[in-house]
Amino acid sequence: MTTRTDHRAGDAVPPLERRIGLSDMVAYAGATWDWYRLHYDPEFVRAARVPGPVVDGQVFGALLVEQIQDWLGPRCFVHKLDFTFKALVFAEETVRCEGTVVEVGEDHLVLEQRVVVIGPDGGVDRVAAAPARARVLLGTADGPGA
């Protein structure tokens, strides 16, 4: 179990990197009952004049939570998560979630995160979502309403 003494402000959160393929996007559309054609239909995508099928922005929220839970383990609870969209992400691109600890409380951490798109050279091509901020409860798998 992770505790406050394990963390310091300024610590980096291990990054999470994920390539988002068209099949992943179709699976996501099914899992969320969101069949908006911009996420998978070439004809609709062409009519919208965007370079390719657009990744549902809500995916970034899910990945930011995954980044936190993969790092802190099952005994943590993401109580709050805010994020702002900056740029579209398209099918077959790779994103990376990055984060830093900005506050260490008795029973919680506050993290600043962002989601970036990785370019062909391995560098940051653009920011997909930022700023993002999470408040995470430590030592509990469930929230205050459980």
Added chain:
Amino acid sequence: MSLLTDEVRALVGRKKVYTAPEEFGAAAGRYFGLAIGDHNRLYSDPEYARAHGLRGVTAPPTLICETNQYANLPIPPDGYAGHEWGIEIPGTRKVRGGNSYTFHRRIRPEDVVTATWEITDVAGKATRSGAEMLIVSSRATYTDQDGGLLAENEETIIFVALEGGK
């Protein structure tokens, strides 16, 4: 021309309520985990979940704010079968601003979700290039079959004027 008209101002306070026709189900969370590539055993292994203090499996937290499962709406030509306010403002393009989630507890397979959406604010602003914007803020409150609070989701939709900027 201002995008912030009296008609737009009158949208504040408008509500829509959706109650799921059935329990959330364990498969919903497991499927969402697979779809996003999150193989956390809290979503698939009841014994593991119980060992860490839960009653059983749960779902990735953001699913409750992302799924259209409980909206129970027909599929329109563009495929989006989720909550919408149906606000159309000619001469603008619509973009998503962001989300602010608060999670009160993890969802359980037996939960029957009610989502209550409300428009909380409308505001006019200008982009850096001088184009007019209209920001529509909404809040969704997700509750269980006993009225217990599961999560809240504040989101902004921005309408940006296609002409008028530098």
